[in-house]
Amino acid sequence: MSRVIFFFSEAFRALRRNGAPTLAAVVTTVVTVVLLGVLIPVFQTAQAKSDEVSNQLNVQFALFGSATNAEIAAAKGKIEGLPGVSSVTYISKQEALKTLKSELNDKSIVEELHTNPLPASLQVQADDASDLGQIEKEVMGTTGGAKPNPISPAISNSFSRQQSQQQIAKVTSALKIVLTVLMALLIVASLMLIGNTIRLSIFTRRREVEVMRLVGATRSFIRWPFLIEGVVVGFIGGALAILILWIGKMTIVDPLSENGNNALATAQHNSSIPFPALILILFGAAIVVSTIGSGITLRRFLRV
Secondary structure, eight states: OHHHHHHHHHHHHHHHHTHHHHHHHHHHHHHHHHHHHHHHHHHHHHHHHHHHHHHHOOEEEEEOTTOOHHHHHHHHHHHHTSTTEEEEEEEOHHHHHHHHHHHOSOTHHHHTOSSOOOOOEEEEEESSGGGHHHHHHHHHTOGGGOOOOOSSTTEEEEEOOHHHHHHHHHHHHHHHHHHHHHHHHHHHHHHHHHHHHHHHHHHHTHHHHHHHHHTTOOHHHHHHHHHHHHHHHHHHHHHHHHHHHHHHIIIIIHHHHHTTOHHHHHHHHHOSSOHHHHHHHHHHHHHHHHHHHHHHHHHHHOOO
C-alpha cells in the first residue's frame, strides 16, 4: 500500500512541477475528446446517409404505350434474370405522375396537364449500386458500344436520376474520409503532447532516476509514477470534456432537436451509439490514449 501511495505522490508532484506542459496536455485531451464526441455522431450520420442513398440508386426503363401485359411481364422476367439485379418494380403511368407531383414545389404544373405524358416503366435496383451501369447496358443491348437493341420489344429507353444521387454519395464518402483523417490527427496530436509532458518530467527527474537505479530499483518501480501521470492527465481531460459535451447536449442539441430541427433529430436517431455509451467510450479512450502516450515516451526516453 505504501508503494502505491509513493507512486501517486511522485506522479502528482511531477505534474505540479511541470504545470505548463501538464496544462497543455490536459487542454489537448479535452479538445480531442470534445471534437471526437462531435465528429463520431456526424460520422455515423454520414454513414447512414450514404447507405440510404445507395439503397435509393436505381435505373428505370420506359415502356412503350402499346406494350401488352404479357410483354411487360416477359421483360420483367428477363431483367430479373440478369446477374446483380436485386429487384424489378413496375411503375404505372399514374404512379409516375403521382411521384412527380410529390417532388415538385409548384403542384399547379401537374394539375394543369390535360393528359399524362409520363410512360410506364420498370424500376431496377441492384445488389451493388456500382453495377447499375452494366445492367443498363445489358438491358438496352449497348454492351461494347453497339447500337441499342433492348432485350424486350416492350422497352423504349432508359432513364435515371443517378447523377444527383451519386453526387450525394460522393459527398458523404468524402466527408467520411475527412472525418477519419481528422480524428486520427487529433489522436496523434494528443499522444505527442502527452508524451512530451512525460518526457519533460523524465528530464527534470533524471538525477532521481539515476539514484533509484543505483540503489537497485526495478524498471517497473521507476516507470509506474510516469504512467500514473499519463492516467491522471487522461482522467482530468476526459472528465472535463465529458462535462462540456453533456452541457452542450442539454443546452443546445436537445432544445434544437425538440424545436423541429430535422438535421439534429436525424443525427440523434441515426446514432448507433447512445449518448451515455459514447460518453463512457470517450472517457475510457482518453485514459487509454494518455497511458499509451506515456508508455511510448517511456520506452523511447527512459533508459533503465
